[in-house]
Amino acid sequence: MKITFMGAARTVTGSCYIIETENARFAVDCGLHQGNAEIEKRNRGISDYRVKDLDFILITHAHIDHTGLLPAAVRAGFNGPIYMTQPTRDLLDIMLLDSAHIQEMEAEWANRKRLRKGLAPISPIYEQKDAIATTPLMRTIQYGSTFEPAEGLTVNFKDAGHILGSAFIELWAKENGETIKVVFSGDLGHKDQLIVRNPSIVEKADYLLMESTYGDRNHKDSSNSLDELAEAIAWSYSNGEKVVIPAFAVERSQQLIYSLFLLYKAGKLPDDMPVYLDSPLAIKATEIFRNHPEYFDLDTKELLQNGENPLSLPNLKFTLDTESSQAINNTSGPAIVISASGMANAGRIKHHLRHNIWKKGASIVFVGYQGVGTPGRRIVNGAEDITIFGEKLKVEAKIFTINGFSGHAGQDEMIDWLKHFDKPSMKIILTHGEIKSQKVLSDRISKELGYEVHIAEYREELMLTPRGEMEPIVKGQAIQEIDWEFLLKDSEKLFGEFRGRLDKVKSQTFIGQTELRDRLLEINRQVIELISEL
Numbered sequence: 001m002k003i004t005f006m007g008a009a010r011t012v013t014g015s016c017y018i019i020e021t022e023n024a025r026f027a028v029d030c031g032l033h034q035g036n037a038e039i040e041k042r043n044r045g046i047s048d049y050r051v052k053d054l055d056f057i058l059i060t061h062a063h064i065d066h067t068g069l070l071p072a073a074v075r076a077g078f079n080g081p082i083y084m085t086q087p088t089r090d091l092l093d094i095m096l097l098d099s100a101h102i103q104e105m106e107a108e109w110a111n112r113k114r115l116r117k118g119l120a121p122i123s124p125i126y127e128q129k130d131a132i133a134t135t136p137l138m139r140t141i142q143y144g145s146t147f148e149p150a151e152g153l154t155v156n157f158k159d160a161g162h163i164l165g166s167a168f169i170e171l172w173a174k175e176n177g178e179t180i181k182v183v184f185s186g187d188l189g190h191k192d193q194l195i196v197r198n199p200s201i202v203e204k205a206d207y208l209l210m211e212s213t214y215g216d217r218n219h220k221d222s223s224n225s226l227d228e229l230a231e232a233i234a235w236s237y238s239n240g241e242k243v244v245i246p247a248f249a250v251e252r253s254q255q256l257i258y259s260l261f262l263l264y265k266a267g268k269l270p271d272d273m274p275v276y277l278d279s280p281l282a283i284k285a286t287e288i289f290r291n292h293p294e295y296f297d298l299d300t301k302e303l304l305q306n307g308e309n310p311l312s313l314p315n316l317k318f319t320l321d322t323e324s325s326q327a328i329n330n331t332s333g334p335a336i337v338i339s340a341s342g343m344a345n346a347g348r349i350k351h352h353l354r355h356n357i358w359k360k361g362a363s364i365v366f367v368g369y370q371g372v373g374t375p376g377r378r379i380v381n382g383a384e385d386i387t388i389f390g391e392k393l394k395v396e397a398k399i400f401t402i403n404g405f406s407g408h409a410g411q412d413e414m415i416d417w418l419k420h421f422d423k424p425s426m427k428i429i430l431t432h433g434e435i436k437s438q439k440v441l442s443d444r445i446s447k448e449l450g451y452e453v454h455i456a457e458y459r460e461e462l463m464l465t466p467r468g469e470m471e472p473i474v475k476g477q478a479i480q481e482i483d484w485e486f487l488l489k490d491s492e493k494l495f496g497e498f499r500g501r502l503d504k505v506k507s508q509t510f511i512g513q514t515e516l517r518d519r520l521l522e523i524n525r526q527v528i529e530l531i532s533e534l
Helices: 037-044 070-075 086-116 128-137 222-238 252-265 280-290 298-305 322-329 349-356 375-380 411-418 435-449 484-500 502-506 510-532
Strands: 002-005 017-020 025-028 082-084 138-140 147-150 153-159 167-175 178-184 207-211 242-246 275-278 316-318 335-339 363-366 385-388 391-394 398-401 427-431 452-455 461-464 470-474
Touching: 070 086, 070 128, 082 086, 086 128, 086 138, 086 280, 128 138, 207 411, 222 242, 222 252, 222 363, 222 398, 242 349, 252 275, 252 280, 252 335, 275 280, 275 322, 322 335, 322 349, 335 349, 349 385, 349 391, 363 375, 375 385, 375 398, 385 510, 411 435, 427 435, 435 452, 484 502, 502 510
Parallel strands: 082 138, 178 207, 207 427, 242 335, 242 363, 275 316, 275 335, 363 398, 427 452
Antiparallel strands: 002 017, 002 461, 017 025, 147 153, 153 167, 167 178, 385 391, 461 470
16 A cells, blocks of 8 residues: 655645555545645645546545645546545535635735736636535545445544544555555544544554644643633723634634633623624534534533523624624624634634734634744734734734644643554554654654654655555655755845945935835834744
């Protein structure tokens, strides 16, 4: 069995593993690469996946970093079945259309700039028609119902406890009369989180591909998280300002509504403080959650049986249209605003931050992982200023980082999950994590559990054998080193050139000089911002 790592290798996005056996070529997940411009270039390399040669695709869960390139694959000629759970299918009906709309809008925005520069226009990675064409290929699978998508292959989906309908995948492949078992963890869930059940366990595998998002740390206790959320609400309520919560539309937004329901029951949510769910996608996802109570954990089912709906509040308001969203910031007084995206790098949340982050009485509450290079990461890391829609804003709001809401297992939880495996010869391949987290987790696994651990690289190819050997075929794509010395010397040269032309600068009119001064000050501010992030 050969496996190629097309994403989520030393990063937390773009999950896609292409598997080749003697009878089939298929993929586990097909996610969008998210991050800075360099990472997102990978989304235009769908031809490298050779999707026409894929027999089928297995999907662990609905998040876009695991599914967001499915329409691109269909656009490029993939027409095989895509297997997933029913909630995942229902969520993808809305999420892929939303993602396609974003691709279209981003291409349109980029083309306005390109045309002004005389450059040829670019096409979106995919369009809404491609998302619509993806839906008929989806096939639903129940947890624990093994099936054979191709000769010599057996697959089983088990509850990963990450989001509604999330799964980890057990795969048995028979080659040359021998069977090899590989487990793909997908995103492993945080224990005792709201709504979803705890992750199922598995005891045997020859190889385990395991996520490592929080491989170097644990989460705070969930009860402490509720207290911190209550603190943020009390702070802004007493100051007559808003609580702004960047949240992913699927799972995190629903967990927040549930948490506010618990605070309301405890008398910690003021009766006159409106709660806005300002994300059309999150609103539609909430309805899908309500339609699948059979996937809820026991505590949530018990509340429903008692006539209580933890996904509802007396003061909860849904804002579907743009005008209603804009009206939130035109209304004075305290309020709670939950809006996407969770890393504050797109969507309506940017408007809410622009209106509130500079207010001393406001609260900004981060409740999930903040990727490298995102505005959320910069704010969490203590940035004094943040630029939103080209406007530099002072960070004066009170910043809360509440890790207890994470949908990912923390380090201890990953170790506890691994302890259920009873095959000492199993090899572990770490994916879906930043290299710092992966090295910490790898060391702990090796020392405490004795497993051999490999950290996957982007575009790396490994041959997995029934004898437990991992034979490298193609080494991962090397990360190109940046020549910082050259860049800094070039910058110094340019500043020297400017200094050499001071006579010409001073010969300008007063207005001309002030314009040049302001442009130079803006460059200096950007350099200061770079330094502050280090």
